[in-house]
Amino acid sequence: xxxxxxxxxxxxxxxxxxxxxxxxxxxxxxxxxxxxxxxxxxxxxxxxxxxxxxxxxxxxxxxxxxxxxxxxxxxxxxxxxxxxxxxxxxxxxxxxxxxxxxxxxxxxxxxxxxxxxxxxxxxxxxxxxxxxxxxxxxxxxxxxxxxxxxxxxxxxxxxxxxxxxxxxxxxxxxxxxxxxxxxxxxxxxxxxxxxxxxxxxxxxxxxxxxxxxxxxxxxxxxxxxxxxxxxxxxxxxxxxxxxxxxxxxxxxxxxxxxxxxxxxxxxxxxxxxxxxxxxxxxxxxxxxxxxxxx
Numbered sequence: 357x358x359x360x361x362x363x364x365x366x367x368x369x370x371x372x373x374x375x376x377x378x379x380x381x382x383x384x385x386x387x388x389x390x391x392x393x394x395x396x397x398x399x400x401x402x403x404x405x406x407x408x409x410x411x412x413x414x415x416x417x418x419x420x421x422x423x424x425x426x427x428x429x430x431x432x433x434x435x436x437x438x439x440x441x442x443x444x445x446x447x448x449x450x451x452x453x454x455x456x457x458x459x460x461x462x463x464x465x466x467x468x469x470x471x472x473x474x475x476x477x478x479x480x481x482x483x484x485x486x487x488x489x490x491x492x493x494x495x496x497x498x499x500x501x502x503x504x505x506x507x508x509x510x511x512x513x514x515x516x517x518x519x520x521x522x523x524x525x526x527x528x529x530x531x532x533x534x535x536x537x538x539x540x541x542x543x544x545x546x547x548x549x550x551x552x553x554x555x556x557x558x559x560x561x562x563x564x565x566x567x568x569x570x571x572x573x574x575x576x577x578x579x580x581x582x583x584x585x586x587x588x589x590x591x592x593x594x595x596x597x598x599x600x601x602x603x604x605x606x607x608x609x610x611x612x613x614x615x616x617x618x619x620x621x622x623x624x625x626x627x628x629x630x631x632x633x634x635x636x637x638x639x640x641x642x643x644x645x646x647x648x649x650x
Contacts, residue, residue: 365495366615367608372499372568374607375506379561380584381591381599382513383554389530389594390550392449396456397436399581400463401555405429405562406572407467410476418482426559433555437548467574475573478566485567498567503604505564509557510600517596522549530594579623583610586630592640602641 380402387395408428412421440455484498517523525546528536537543565580566572584599587606591598606626613622633640 364490366611368490368495368499369568370608370611371604372502372607373565373611374604375502376561376565376568377580377584377587377607378506378600378603379509379557379564380580381588381603382510382557382596384585384588385591385593385596385599386526386550386554388588390526390533390547391441391452393441393452394456394585395551395554396453396581397440397459397463398554398558399577399584400460400467401429401433401436401577402558402562402565402581403467403572403574403577404432404463405559406478406566406576407471407476409563409566410478410572413479418479421479422481422563425563426556429559429562430552430555433551433558434548437551442544442547464574464578471574473574475571478570478572481563481567484564496568498564502564505560506600509560510596513553513557514596522546526550583623583626586626589630590633590640592642595640595642598640598642 380398383398384395387393387398405425405428409421409425412424416424436459440459441452444452444455481498484496484501486497487494488497488500490500517526525536525541526549528539528541529543529546533543536546566576569576583606584603587603588599589602590606591600591602593599606629609625609629610622613619613625
């Protein structure tokens, strides 16, 4: 029983943080599936959602602050796509990638200007921040809620992509971007919807993540964003189930390493795993081989 109470918190924390990485990773994999673009600003959108919550609760009740965070994060994702990516739709891929990196640094420096570089304390969200005890192990309720909410959101997303017109348009665009345009699909609307969905999930992920890790800094989205990107590549970038499974594997392994006392190497493990998977199976666990007609 002592062994369980000692190690169970690491396993639960791994499942929880894996769910949070999954919500960010879905944004990466959806954008890549359609545009073949890695949205490097996605982790910073996640960070901005955390800062919006910090300042929103000072002027309004928590329920309204939560709604504001979701709405503002979605609006930011939409604005980033329209301002930084849409004008470069026909530009070389390198130009779009540079634009993505530029947006990332812009958001970080805006956050630095607003906060002065000081860590901001994330407010406690009622019920989620409460402490619970399971089999002698103490943890926050958010640790239990995260995997359930993540799976629920992924199921809803998969159903949306599979059974709605917008979802069918997304699948068509991911299969053949140019042909989809010729067939009358409003490709700009589809891409904007993809960014909206990804930003919505990032907003939810930020609430869950910062409830556990309460310090919000201008670079707070960098490491979760990188790990979510690794999860997307590990699972097979372009595959939503792959991104989710990859995120859970990374989250669990990372916290098991911490439980073994090797905290210093927990981040290194994530990137070592990326190197191994790129060498052994470049398409990821669930990625499909691309076939080009010559």
